[in-house]
Amino acid sequence: MPEPGLLTLPAPAKLNRLLRIIGRRPDGYHELQTLFQFLDHGDTLHLTPRQDGELRLMPALPGVAAEDNLILRAARLLQAETGCRLGAEIRLEKRLPMGGGLGGGSSDAATALLGLDRLWGLGLDLGRLAALGLGLGADVPVFVHGRAAWAEGIGERLTPVELDTPWFVVIHPRVAVSTPAVFGAAQLTRDTPPITMARALQGGASSWRNDCEATVRELYPEVARALDWLSSRAPTMLTGTGACVFARLPSEAEADRLLAEATRHRWQAFLTRGVNHSPLHAVLGR
Numbered sequence: 001m002p003e004p005g006l007l008t009l010p011a012p013a014k015l016n017r018l019l020r021i022i023g024r025r026p027d028g029y030h031e032l033q034t035l036f037q038f039l040d041h042g043d044t045l046h047l048t049p050r051q052d053g054e055l056r057l058m059p060a061l062p063g064v065a066a067e068d069n070l071i072l073r074a075a076r077l078l079q080a081e082t083g084c085r086l087g088a089e090i091r092l093e094k095r096l097p098m099g100g101g102l103g104g105g106s107s108d109a110a111t112a113l114l115g116l117d118r119l120w121g122l123g124l125d126l127g128r129l130a131a132l133g134l135g136l137g138a139d140v141p142v143f144v145h146g147r148a149a150w151a152e153g154i155g156e157r158l159t160p161v162e163l164d165t166p167w168f169v170v171i172h173p174r175v176a177v178s179t180p181a182v183f184g185a186a187q188l189t190r191d192t193p194p195i196t197m198a199r200a201l202q203g204g205a206s207s208w209r210n211d212c213e214a215t216v217r218e219l220y221p222e223v224a225r226a227l228d229w230l231s232s233r234a235p236t237m238l239t240g241t242g243a244c245v246f247a248r249l250p251s252e253a254e255a256d257r258l259l260a261e262a263t264r265h266r267w268q269a270f271l272t273r274g275v276n277h278s279p280l281h282a283v284l285g286r
């Protein structure tokens, strides 16, 4: 028997298919140009309503205090914004590595925002939920809108795009990268000339690069080793500030073979496909 009121929702991963750092704002945040695409792989959240207004999250994440967990922060923000007096019991099935560049925390937050909006019958539109989400992290709005996107600003100015949808072999080099450490590194280049979205799309996947790669290679030798190993077999990039690296394959059969080889070499890896529409929105019908 399903639990009454239970809502089970995906929190998909993202890849940055391209990442250009074109400047730095006075507040220290970096101006980016990036292409976001979702993956058919991610975390799962199970939500049930509570009448007493309490918020409970299980299980705890290692190294993350409950009040810092982006799921609870998203839930509290939504309660404060709307005056809603309902609460929730939230169970998190965590599959995405933390500090992996796959946007797991941001995606969990977006799923909490859209899921609780539904559970509590709030009826907020995506624009308002995205504005709330931006206060939690630069990557939250794209997960709220649920469309693969060309992003500018700090990642919040979004234009929906339809990208190619290859298979990917993603390697997690078993190290957590600190996003602030990468963005704070002296050697990071911050002066890539901006390009238009049309030019970026015209160039296609073979022209796409990630400006964080050189810095992440220097700071995290495990990531450099994974990039070297994978790129000698298929076109490979870093996602976000890492740690994960991904190879792009034209068929599932080729991706399967590469995954098997990676596993034999004891890499922690998984196979997935790029999707331009978030599976979260498909479940919610939004």
Ligand SMILES: C[C@](O)(CO)[C@H](O)COP(=O)(O)OP(=O)(O)OC[C@H]1O[C@@H](n2ccc(N)nc2=O)[C@H](O)[C@@H]1O
Pocket (backbone or CB within 6 Å): 016, 028, 029, 030, 031, 032, 034, 101, 106, 136, 137, 138, 139, 140, 153, 154, 155, 179, 180, 183, 184, 240, 241
């Ligand atoms: C690099 C990306 O993964 C690309 O998708 C994201 O822009 C990072 O997004 P995120 O993890 O949601 O980042 P946030 O939690 O907002 O920021 C973490 C830290 O990264 C730095 N940061 C982040 C985003 C950005 N455009 N410029 C920055 O300088 C800031 O020091 C910030 O304190």
Ligand SMILES: Nc1ncnc2c1ncn2[C@@H]1O[C@H](COP(=O)(O)OP(=O)(O)OP(=O)(O)O)[C@@H](O)[C@H]1O
Pocket (backbone or CB within 6 Å): 061, 063, 064, 068, 069, 070, 071, 096, 097, 098, 099, 100, 101, 102, 103, 104, 105, 106, 108, 109, 139, 179, 240, 241, 242, 243
């Ligand atoms: N629900 C959550 N899931 C994962 N991390 C969380 C969560 N809540 C808070 N955090 C904190 O956020 C940090 C970043 O986690 P996340 O998994 O989003 O990294 P990431 O994939 O590198 O993100 P990005 O690509 O956006 O930089 C974690 O190290 C953790 O301290």
